[in-house]
Amino acid sequence: MALDTVLIAQSSPDNAQPFAELGLKPDEYARIKEILGRRPTSSELAMYSVMWSEHCSYKSSKVHLKQFGEKAPKSDALLVGIGENAGVVDVGQGYAVTFKIESHNHPSFIEPYQGAATGIGGIVRDILTMGARPIAVMDPLRFGPADAPDTRRVLPGIVAGVGGYGNCLGLPNIGGEVVFDETYIGNPLVNALCVGVMKHSDIKLAKAAGAGNLVVLYGAKTGGDGIGGVSVLASETFGAGGSTKRPSVQVGDPFVEKVLIECSLEIFAEDLVVGIQDLGGAGLSCATSELASGGSGGMKVALDKVPLRDPSLSPEEILMSESQERMCAIVEPSKIARFLEICKKWDVTVTVIGEVTDGNRLEITWNGEVIVNVPPRTVAHEGPVYNRPLAQPAYINQVNSQKVNVPMPSGASEIKAAVLKLAGAPNLADKSWVTAQYDKYVQGNTIQAQPDDSGMVRLDEKTHLGVAISTDANANWSYLNPYQGAKLALAEAARNIATAGARPLAVTNCLNFGSPEDPGVMWQFAESVRGLADGCLEMGLPVTGGNVSFYNQTGAVAILPTPVIGVLGVIQDVRKRTPMSFKTNGLELYLLGETQEDLAGSEWAFLHGQRVGQSPDADLAREMRLIELLLEGNAFFNAAHDLSQGGLSAGLTEMVLRYNVGATISLSNPAIDLLSETPGRVIVAVEANKVSQLQTLATKYSIAISKLGTTGGDSLAINDAVISLDELRTVHTSTFPRLFG
Amino acid sequence: MRVGVITFPGTLDDRDAARAVVAGGSEAVSLWHADADLKSVDAVVLPGGFSYGDYLRCGAISRFAPVMQLVIEAAGKGMPVLGICNGFQVLCESHLLPGALTRNSDLHFLCRDQEIEIVNNTTPWTTSYKAGEKIVIPLKNGEGSFQCDDKTLAELEGEGRIIARYVGQNPNGSRNLIAGITNARGNVVGLMPHPEHAINELTGPSAQGLGFFTSILNAMVK
Numbered sequence: 024m025a026l027d028t029v030l031i032a033q034s035s036p037d038n039a040q041p042f043a044e045l046g047l048k049p050d051e052y053a054r055i056k057e058i059l060g061r062r063p064t065s066s067e068l069a070m071y072s073v074m075w076s077e078h079c080s081y082k083s084s085k086v087h088l089k090q091f092g093e094k095a096p097k098s099d100a101l102l103v104g105i106g107e108n109a110g111v112v113d114v115g116q117g118y119a120v121t122f123k124i125e126s127h128n129h130p131s132f133i134e135p136y137q138g139a140a141t142g143i144g145g146i147v148r149d150i151l152t153m154g155a156r157p158i159a160v161m162d163p164l165r166f167g168p169a170d171a172p173d174t175r176r177v178l179p180g181i182v183a184g185v186g187g188y189g190n191c192l193g194l195p196n197i198g199g200e201v202v203f204d205e206t207y208i209g210n211p212l213v214n215a216l217c218v219g220v221m222k223h224s225d226i227k228l229a230k231a232a233g234a235g236n237l238v239v240l241y242g243a244k245t246g247g248d249g250i251g252g253v254s255v256l257a258s259e260t261f262g263a264g265g266s267t268k269r270p271s272v273q274v275g276d277p278f279v280e281k282v283l284i285e286c287s288l289e290i291f292a293e294d295l296v297v298g299i300q301d302l303g304g305a306g307l308s309c310a311t312s313e314l315a316s317g318g319s320g321g322m323k324v325a326l327d328k329v330p331l332r333d334p335s336l337s338p339e340e341i342l343m344s345e346s347q348e349r350m351c352a353i354v355e356p357s358k359i360a361r362f363l364e365i366c367k368k369w370d371v372t373v374t375v376i377g378e379v380t381d382g383n384r385l386e387i388t389w390n391g392e393v394i395v396n397v398p399p400r401t402v403a404h405e406g407p408v409y410n411r412p413l414a415q416p417a418y419i420n421q422v423n424s425q426k427v428n429v430p431m432p433s434g435a436s437e438i439k440a441a442v443l444k445l446a447g448a449p450n451l452a453d454k455s456w457v458t459a460q461y462d463k464y465v466q467g468n469t470i471q472a473q474p475d476d477s478g479m480v481r482l483d484e485k486t487h488l489g490v491a492i493s494t495d496a497n498a499n500w501s502y503l504n505p506y507q508g509a510k511l512a513l514a515e516a517a518r519n520i521a522t523a524g525a526r527p528l529a530v531t532n533c534l535n536f537g538s539p540e541d542p543g544v545m546w547q548f549a550e551s552v553r554g555l556a557d558g559c560l561e562m563g564l565p566v567t568g569g570n571v572s573f574y575n576q577t578g579a580v581a582i583l584p585t586p587v588i589g590v591l592g593v594i595q596d597v598r599k600r601t602p603m604s605f606k607t608n609g610l611e612l613y614l615l616g617e618t619q620e621d622l623a624g625s626e627w628a629f630l631h632g633q634r635v636g637q638s639p640d641a642d643l644a645r646e647m648r649l650i651e652l653l654l655e656g657n658a659f660f661n662a663a664h665d666l667s668q669g670g671l672s673a674g675l676t677e678m679v680l681r682y683n684v685g686a687t688i689s690l691s692n693p694a695i696d697l698l699s700e701t702p703g704r705v706i707v708a709v710e711a712n713k714v715s716q717l718q719t720l721a722t723k724y725s726i727a728i729s730k731l732g733t734t735g736g737d738s739l740a741i742n743d744a745v746i747s748l749d750e751l752r753t754v755h756t757s758t759f760p761r762l763f764g
Numbered sequence: 765m766r767v768g769v770i771t772f773p774g775t776l777d778d779r780d781a782a783r784a785v786v787a788g789g790s791e792a793v794s795l796w797h798a799d800a801d802l803k804s805v806d807a808v809v810l811p812g813g814f815s816y817g818d819y820l821r822c823g824a825i826s827r828f829a830p831v832m833q834l835v836i837e838a839a840g841k842g843m844p845v846l847g848i849c850n851g852f853q854v855l856c857e858s859h860l861l862p863g864a865l866t867r868n869s870d871l872h873f874l875c876r877d878q879e880i881e882i883v884n885n886t887t888p889w890t891t892s893y894k895a896g897e898k899i900v901i902p903l904k905n906g907e908g909s910f911q912c913d914d915k916t917l918a919e920l921e922g923e924g925r926i927i928a929r930y931v932g933q934n935p936n937g938s939r940n941l942i943a944g945i946t947n948a949r950g951n952v953v954g955l956m957p958h959p960e961h962a963i964n965e966l967t968g969p970s971a972q973g974l975g976f977f978t979s980i981l982n983a984m985v986k
Contacts (some may be wrong), residue, residue, distance in 0.1 A: 063819075119906065181874070183873075186873050187873070188907075190814075190873055191776075191814045191817070191818075192776075192812065192906075193776030193777070248834075276817070277814075277817070278773070278774050278814060278817025278818075279817075280814065281773075281774055281814070281817075282773050282774065285773075322848070368798075369773065370773065386842070444888075455876075458875075459873075459874055459875055459876050460872050460873045460874070460875070461873075461875060462873075462875050462904045462968075464778060464780075464875065464902045464904060464958065464961040464968065465776050465780070465904075466780065466781065467780040467783055467960070467961060467967050467968075468967060469967060470966060470967065481966075481967070484783075566794070597966065598966060698948060730820075
């Protein structure tokens with residue numbers, strides 16, 4: 024294909040262009056022509072198409088996401104907010120922590136290993152780009168039914184990809200989720216969270232300031248992989264008989280990324296960059312336009328200087344390629360020699376590809392001919408915005424008006440059977456088959472990891488300062504009531520770090536939904552965002568950033584609305600955390616919070632094929648009092664464990680198996696007590712002589728409290744039902760090996 | 765005492781190994797793969813990770829690093845060398861230790877708390893343990909299955925050169941449950957599990973890995 028230049032575009036205004044194939048709508052194409060005053064060159068068209076994709080431009084979600092800013096609570100902790108590569112929060116002692124969660128759903132369905140691997144790679148570079156050393160990852164995953172043949176294809180590949188990439192980077196994997204539901208069968212969710220740490224003074228931003236400063240591309244060479252990944256894959260519904268789209272999936276090389284991390288951190292330590300951006304979705308199109316927009320707008324790039332793995336790539340392909348493990352830095356000329364030297368030390372390919380200019384145009388040349396000349400903000404930030412139609416779907420009234428009708432156990436043998444059924448259910452069973460494939464020890468600062476309530480890492484070996492993170496979503500509740508579902512997920516994530524004694528500080532989110540072109544899905548999305556923004560305002564937790572993944576839909580079947588909420592908290596002394604379970608006999612077990620008949624959206628209802636009823640209402644004021652209680656009680660609690668999916672039954676199972684110490688429990692209404700999933704409940708274990716202290720705390724914070732029983736023995740005894748720990752463990756741990764080998 | 769910790773591109777557990785060296789009472793000295801300089805260290809640790817991305821074969825490229833030529837030379841003169849995980853693989857590729865580490869028998873990366881038995885407590889890295897002492901330290905690798913020919917295995921067994929064995933079910937298919945071995949002279953030790961990740965109960969499953977690092981201090985002081 025002949026080179027299409029700005030000159031040619033000016034002289035051939037009527038040339039037909041394949042905008043539709045690149046994912047642009049006719050009105051979007053018309054707007055590009057209006058911005059440029061001519062037709063775009065093929066390279067410009069490539070840039071706009073990827074940057075104006077749903078994935079990069081947030082065109083369907085923007086009007087809703089702005090609530091996170093409008094309803095933002097006052098917070099002194101927020102150092103960098105939404106809009107940069109990742110948010111940054113102050114955790115004290117001069118440390119800043121950056122964390123973010125992103126989706127890599129579509130690529131992971133097509134090519135599970137590489138899709139998941141590059142999902143980890145991408146989020147890690149986002150964190151690195153802020154100037155931080157990445158210190159841990161987490162991975163909330165969702166799959167089709169556990170016994171579905173395609174789940175056996177997708178799950179092992181995704182788990183191996185998360186592990187293969189993360190392990191090789193030397194990042195401990197400290198938690199996540201594995202959830203199964205039939206709606207994910209054609210659209211598994213791979214969300215990846217990374218957290219990094221730096222000193223306040225080390226924060227880096229994506230901006231190209233200072234005319235004459237150099238634009239430097241470093242890291243892997245550019246290849247033909249992942250071309251149009253954001254526009255072709257992430258922004259379209261999969262068709263039933265469509266092409267496999269495999270060439271749109273990127274291929275990762277974790278070794279190159281590990282070296283890139285160390286090289287970048289050495290460069291940052293010597294303060295050699297003015298601005299920096301990683302190359303992820305939309306590759307060079309994104310990096311150059313975002314860096315230029317972040318500065319005064321002027322930048323010149325010689326695209327022919329980009330080092331290539333495949334010399335036959337056209338300029339359009341180079342601009343769209345999503346080859347992994349690449350970074351783009353803005354460097355003052357006086358510092359370039361040292362920059363190149365550090366890259367040489369790490370054997371990292373580095374090339375000066377352009378410079379910052381005085382103007383406000385991004386100009387890209389190919390062997391001297393101008394192929395792109397655009398105002399960069401129109402590419403990066405001024406894409407189309409849609410206020411898509413939304414309407415409450417018909418199913419809502421239908422399911423809300425029904426009541427869960429499932430068999431409830433009575434008598435010892437039925438209770439025992441129910442507890443065992445939940446213990447072995449794929450959503451609640453032991454996840455060691457998955458987590459054993461992840462390195463949780465590397466870096467030597469992991470304090471908590473799966474199966475603990477939250478992941479916790481130490482930041483400082485001398486002061487023992489640490490952070491805890493949990494990610495949660497309850498898609499069943501979100502399906503019944505997306506507004507409450509988002510709030511409930513937020514509350515659960517916050518509670519999961521408070522049980523260990525960490526104070527919630529900030530929120531990230533990964534909003535996974537079906538097609539935004541479906542008004543019902545759009546309504547679910549709008550309600551979820553409204554719920555999360557309201558919840559964050561009420562709980563005083565700022566949203567620091569996040570990610571929207573639409574088009575998780577195959578044909579007419581959308582996934583359950585799945586807003587995954589991550590909450591980060593700070594703990595002053597990791598040595599004083601409260602573990603999730605007890606290690607000794609004779610402790611008193613208490614339940615904090617009241618149990619109502621909340622079976623709608625519960626695992627017990629799910630196991631009986633029912634997704635009806637009304638989700639519980641989130642009582643965030645009570646959740647906040649409970650969090651304060653947990654933080655104060657941290658001083659004397661022997662254990663604290665959040666109750667969520669699977670209710671008290673699952674909570675007790677997890678506790679007794681954690682350190683192999685049994686418990687004797689007495690319940691007045693065992694069926695509801697065990698199976699209900701009323702939110703805002705926590706099991707705590709205390710020494711007998713601390714019970715009155717616990718009761719005083721409960722009174723102080725107006726939290727209901729009831730005695731469950733005592734710890735000890737080699738069984739879980741609930742009224743007359745006695746389950747030996749061996750039997751319980753066998754059921755709990757055999758599900759995954761049986762399903763996945 | 766100065767204990768060198770080598771960093772290859774792709775090494776991951778170098779900071780952890782240095783921390784363990786310090787916890788064991790010695791000074792940790794960073795050694796860079798491309799420098800032909802051992803910086804007057806008294807002993808060397810090759811830490812875990814994926815040096816050179818484990819390309820070709822685990823450890824196959826690292827053995828040619830300039831620093832390794834000095835390590836091979838110094839080991840020949842009796843300097844204590846400990847290779848952990850990827851470091852063990854590098855030592856095998858360097859022919860400082862016999863055998864090879866191959867893919868785990870179930871083909872998965874495996875990270876778990878592993879019980880091992882210290883079989884030989886006479887090497888400079890194991891004197892802090894009693895012979896037969898059982899400890900729990902992390903095992904985390906994808907290619908940890910120790911393999912060698914029958915003759916080598918008989919030699920290792922016969923000469924007491926197996927320093928640690930897995931207890932219970934074989935986690936990765938290693939011959940004779942071998943978790944670690946030493947060379948004929950007894951100064952070079954390769955170990956698949958990670959003692960540097962078990963130096964306290966806060967960040968590891970136990971503090972029982974510290975013995976490797978107190979042993980080396982004792983060996984040097986003697």
